[in-house]
Amino acid sequence: MKLWALSDLHVGHARNRELLSHLSPRTDDWLIVGGDVGETGDHLRWAFDLLQPRFARVLWVPGNHELWTGDERGARLGGADKLAALGELCRERGVVGVDDEWPVWPGEGGPHTIALMALLYDYTFAPAGMTRAAAVAWAAEDGVVAADEVRLDPSPFADIVAWSAARVRSAAARLEQARARPTILVNHWPLRDDLIFIPRVPRYRPWCGTAATRDWHRRYGARVVVSGHLHTRRTDWIDGVRFEEVSLGYPREQRPGMLADAYLRQILPEPTACTTARAIA
Template sequence: MSPHRLFAVSDLHLGHAANREAIEAIRPRPDDWLILAGDVAERDEHIRLAFEHFGQKFRQLVWVPGNHELWTRPGRDAVRGEARYAHLVELCRSYGVLTPEDDYPVLNLIGGPVRLVPMFLLYDYSFRPDHVALDDAVAWARESGVVCTDELLLSPKPHDSRSAWCHARVEATRARLEALDEALPTILINHWPLRHEFAVPPRIPRFSLWCGTVKTADWHWRYRAKAVVSGHLHMPSTRLLDDTRFEEVSFGYPKQWQGRRHDPDTALREIMAA
């Protein structure tokens, strides 16, 4: 079987008209796979737009949720929390898009075969200094003028908290990872960064609170990752740690991407197996 190429992008935020126009410039790659690493959009109509648009340009799409897909309005949206996530998974399946609930596929890349591991792990407020207690964490972030909109719009229902939902997702995903064939390397995919040091925006460092969990700090080497793909920070970068490439693949809001690039096609990051 001929090798494929694997590309990734996150944080398309298609609720913005400029971003919907921009993705028209992303050229077709009909033999290749594309990861959509969360925050495609808040509304189903724009998520469907992404699947229809990119489904015509790529052989296979792989999706993981971000926080924006999970946003719902208290008192107005009946399908919230875990039920919202289940709805999104079914939406993906109606388009043939792979999700964290599907079998982890093996893809033959130019550098060799790898297993793609799309994950949904959330965060548990543990990306904070040791002296800040969990119960004080949000107040600590608010002191610097930072409070994530998730506090209002991301319901953990039926879980008691977003932390509890995160821990349930981490344990379920860990069990699946432990059962994998150790002969194959992996590419781990999650909207939120897996390590604290990669989740600290310089201008709003206390936003790290909503960016992941310390429970995944060793997953890149424990589960043989050639690459780790994430978004959320709107800070595209490539970093190397323990021979693993950490790829932050955010597209971003119009005022961000329009200021740093002219061609939206360059936002797609090729993810290599070696």
């Protein structure tokens, strides 16, 4: 029995759907889907209908793309309303969602709480001291304009910073109750700014997470931290904790000829070798 992870499926791209359709069944294993499956409920339905029969259990956290405002079967949804609707979709499909009871891994290595989180971003990964407006302007100087600024509605919160703060408080309270066993922390956005490796768009940093979670791997007894968002697959080690970036990404970012199975990242049991690993002091 193994725990796998894959994020940033972006199934709105036909090439990604074709690639994913060839995933081998692993009916004894669990799969973490780390966000950015697509932009609509139908994208999630397609992905879950593909993945559910191939894995014993599927777990999901949202990314920014899922949370973009859009029409969902007759209703225009954004913000917390869309997140709630996608949570209901998960339950209909038998998928464990971010606001459901956190599952406990029963496999090799002993019980681990798999903490499924949606912590968003708050511009604190921009250079120190920048306000939101300054961070957006700083990114724009280098030609970086984030779609989230127009497509991600934080309602009913005043802004994305307030929504992120609320999600951080809620997740921290749940993690305090989960201290009895080690954790696997799962969030679409990376938990630390020193994990950001996006050489093509280095000034995209403001939309990549929140500084509030920098020490969560230590504070909450993490064995592994799983994230996506950056589309730069890698393994990092910090304080003896393994951090996995598990993106599939857009078709242009994939390796020619690489099969879908090769994109799955093993989370537990710990693999004997981790590729593209680096240690961060």
